[in-house]
Amino acid sequence: MTLFIVFGALALGAAVAMVFQRNAVHAALLLVLNLLAVAVLFLSLGAEFLFASQIIVYAGAIVVLFLFVIMLLGVDRSEVVLEHTPFQRRQIALGAVSALVLIGAAAPVLGSKTLTAKLPAIPKTFGSAQSIGTVLFQTYLLPFELTGLLLLVATIGILMLAKKKPR
Amino acid sequence: MDWLDVVIILVKVVVCFLLLNLLLAVVVWAERKVIADMQSRIGPNRAGPYGLLQSIADGLKLFTKEDIFPLSADRIVYPIAPIISAVPAFLAFTVVPFGNMLSIGHRHITLQIADINVGLLFFLAMGSIAVYGVALAGWSSGSKYPLIGAVRSSAQMISYEIAMGLSVIPVVLYAGTLSTRGIVLAQQHMWFIGAQIPSFLIYLIAGVAECNRAPFDLPEAETELVAGFHTEYSGIKFMLFFMAEYMHIVTISAIAVTLFFGGWMGPHPNFLVPLWGVLWFLGKTAAFVFLFYWVRASFPRLRYDQLMNVGWKFLIPIGMAWIPISAAVHIFDIRRVVLVGAGVIVGIIVLSLVLPTKKPEVLTEEEAKTTA
Numbered sequence: 001m002t003l004f005i006v007f008g009a010l011a012l013g014a015a016v017a018m019v020f021q022r023n024a025v026h027a028a029l030l031l032v033l034n035l036l037a038v039a040v041l042f043l044s045l046g047a048e049f050l051f052a053s054q055i056i057v058y059a060g061a062i063v064v065l066f067l068f069v070i071m072l073l074g075v076d077r078s079e080v081v082l083e084h085t086p087f088q089r090r091q092i093a094l095g096a097v098s099a100l101v102l103i104g105a106a107a108p109v110l111g112s113k114t115l116t117a118k119l120p121a122i123p124k125t126f127g128s129a130q131s132i133g134t135v136l137f138q139t140y141l142l143p144f145e146l147t148g149l150l151l152l153v154a155t156i157g158i159l160m161l162a163k164k165k166p167r
Numbered sequence: 168m169d170w171l172d173v174v175i176i177l178v179k180v181v182v183c184f185l186l187l188n189l190l191l192a193v194v195v196w197a198e199r200k201v202i203a204d205m206q207s208r209i210g211p212n213r214a215g216p217y218g219l220l221q222s223i224a225d226g227l228k229l230f231t232k233e234d235i236f237p238l239s240a241d242r243i244v245y246p247i248a249p250i251i252s253a254v255p256a257f258l259a260f261t262v263v264p265f266g267n268m269l270s271i272g273h274r275h276i277t278l279q280i281a282d283i284n285v286g287l288l289f290f291l292a293m294g295s296i297a298v299y300g301v302a303l304a305g306w307s308s309g310s311k312y313p314l315i316g317a318v319r320s321s322a323q324m325i326s327y328e329i330a331m332g333l334s335v336i337p338v339v340l341y342a343g344t345l346s347t348r349g350i351v352l353a354q355q356h357m358w359f360i361g362a363q364i365p366s367f368l369i370y371l372i373a374g375v376a377e378c379n380r381a382p383f384d385l386p387e388a389e390t391e392l393v394a395g396f397h398t399e400y401s402g403i404k405f406m407l408f409f410m411a412e413y414m415h416i417v418t419i420s421a422i423a424v425t426l427f428f429g430g431w432m433g434p435h436p437n438f439l440v441p442l443w444g445v446l447w448f449l450g451k452t453a454a455f456v457f458l459f460y461w462v463r464a465s466f467p468r469l470r471y472d473q474l475m476n477v478g479w480k481f482l483i484p485i486g487m488a489w490i491p492i493s494a495a496v497h498i499f500d501i502r503r504v505v506l507v508g509a510g511v512i513v514g515i516i517v518l519s520l521v522l523p524t525k526k527p528e529v530l531t532e533e534e535a536k537t538t539a
Contacts, residue, residue: 025244025306032299049345052288060295061325064302068321071306071314129285129345 003044011037024070028063035059047127171274179280187260191413192222198460205464226406234402239309248307249400249407252300256414259293262286263421264348266431266445278431278441279348286347287335290422291328294377298324300411301379301396308399316395319385319471326478327376327383333486334369337493338426347422351430360427362496365489365510367427369482371458374419376478378412380459382466385474420455424448480521488513 011034018030039054125131136144196211196219203210211218236245266278283289298321305317339345341362342353350359360367376383397408424430428451431444469477492509 025241025303029244029303048283048285049288052285052292055292056288056295060292060298060328064295064298064321064325067299067302067306068318071302071318 004041007037007040007044010034011041025067028066028070031066032059032063035063042127045127049129049132050127175274175276176280179276183260183280184257187257187414187417188410190417191410192226194413194417194456195222195225195409197456198463201457201460202464205461229402229406229409232402234404235399237309237399240399241307241309244303244307246404248300248304249404249411250300251303252297252411253407253414255293255296255300256411256418259290259418260414260421262289262347263418264351264425264430265421265448266441269441277348278445282346282348284349285345287339287345287350287422287426290347290418291332291335294324294331294415295328297411297415298328300408304400304408305396308396310399312394313396313398316398320379320396323379323383323385323474323478324377326475327373327482330369330478330482330486331373331377333483333490334366334373335426336486336490337363337366340490340494340497347425347430351425351432354429354432358427358429358432363427363493365485365514366493367423369486369489370423370426372477372482374423375459375462376474378415378419378459380412380416381463382468383474384468385471416456416459417452420452420459421448423455424451481517484517484521485514488517 014030014034014037018027018034021027021030035054035058039051039059042048042054043051199221200210200218211221214220214224261280262283264277264279264282269276269278301324302317302321305313305315305320308314338350338359341359342350344350344353379385397405400408431448433443433447433451435443435447489510492513496509
């Protein structure tokens with residue numbers, strides 16, 4: 001429980017700070033902090049496999065590519081991010097409204113104490129490599145393969161777009 | 168878990184950390200001596216007998232040197248980049264099993280800091296975090312050579328991580344577990360190197376590339392980039408990068424021993440049994456560290472396009488082809504000899520598919536490097 005409070009707060013704080021951060025690289029780093037804190041939450045639930053894959057996939061691959069693009073394009077130059085465009089202002093307003101709606105919807109559930117009582121105990125195999133393997137490759141084999149196909153199509157599409165046209 | 172367990176864990180962590188730091192000093196000294204010998208030089212010979220204290224002298228020098236903070240550097244990221252680089256390098260070692268069991272009274276102490284059941288994934292995860300240290304160091308220095316070095320380095324590390332990930336999958340299939348300790352215990356009758364030569368070679372090449380070591384040391388190619396990502400760093404911050412690099416070498420060697428060479432196992436007389444295991448482990452790891460030196464002294468640096476071609480068009484396809492073959496043999500229980508034969512055939516097929524697309528002179532150079 002202490003683990004949850006500390007790292008839940010860390011995840012939340014890092015996420016909020018990321019949104020308000022002006023420097024693109026600092027924002028990406030706060031995103032990494034958020035992802036690592038969520039990984040520790042997985043660990044505190046005994047889901048060691050999810051913990052490791054969260055770090056490898058999100059922190060290790062995806063955000064590194066973000067950073068890569070930020071560094072290559074040089075969008076961290078200060079003049080790019082100094083002013084809010086009207087579009088961004090509208091986005092902020094929309095985001096604030098939807099956040100309020102979500103908090104309002106979740107408030108009755110969060111306030112009641114029945115929430116913790118109703119939850120079933122976490123099974124021993126939760127988040128282990130075996131249980132995830134069984135779910136992915138037996139129970140939901142077809143959706144899993146279709147997702148793979150979708151990603152393959154996206155990859156081929158990128159290859160076609162990036163290919164130089166013969167003259 | 169009572170208080171004694173906590174004490175045991177603390178002692179393990181502190182002792183391992185101190186010994187590793189000492190080991191790093193020896194590894195650096197040994198590299199300078201070995202490479203000097205291969206180049207007909209003497210190497211360090213002033214500080215202590217045979218220059219043994221050279222690393223410690225260098226460490227003290229770096230501690231007391233001026234710590235320069237460039238004006239254009241990022242205030243926050245610049246100082247933490249070396250830490251992000253060094254911490255995962257040490258953390259990765261926590262899952263390495265360096266011995267079997269030590270029994271004192273009726274307490275069994277595993278000779279490993281943390282035996283988590285996804286140990287191998289933890290090792291890969293720490294490798295992927297290490298990319299941040301390099302990328303951030305290059306970006307935050309606010310200077311062009313470090314930036315180019317960092318971009319090169321992160322591209323290289325991401326590419327070779329895939330190859331490394333693929334190379335460990337057949338081992339996991341055979342062992343049936345992701346725990347590093349479990350993998351060693353699964354090799355009681357036969358080391359995995361016997362059936363997994365292609366995997367081992369992919370792991371080794373990807374491992375050298377992951378450490379940014381010659382011949383894959385493009386991120387710090389001194390003739391082009393000054394010193395790459397750590398050009399602007401000095402004093403203790405530079406030392407952290409230096410330690411991280413050598414720690415990666417030790418860990419990658421140790422995991423190679425764990426995955427393919429039976430970890431702590433080896434013949435031994437029947438007294439002080441757990442310590443013999445540690446000795447075997449250290450000996451095997453030292454052999455791999457020596458291989459790192461040897462490779463560095465033997466091969467010239469690759470060109471950037473060659474580096475990417477080796478990773479994406481050579482290692483990854485072979486790794487992918489090898490996984491189903493290993494899986495099939497594992498299920499249908501064919502003799503392991505067949506596995507080796509099939510691996511050779513697939514290697515030839517992939518080679519013939521990949522190589523004709525390039526110019527002939529590039530082809531021979533690259534082939535020589537990857538097969539070596």
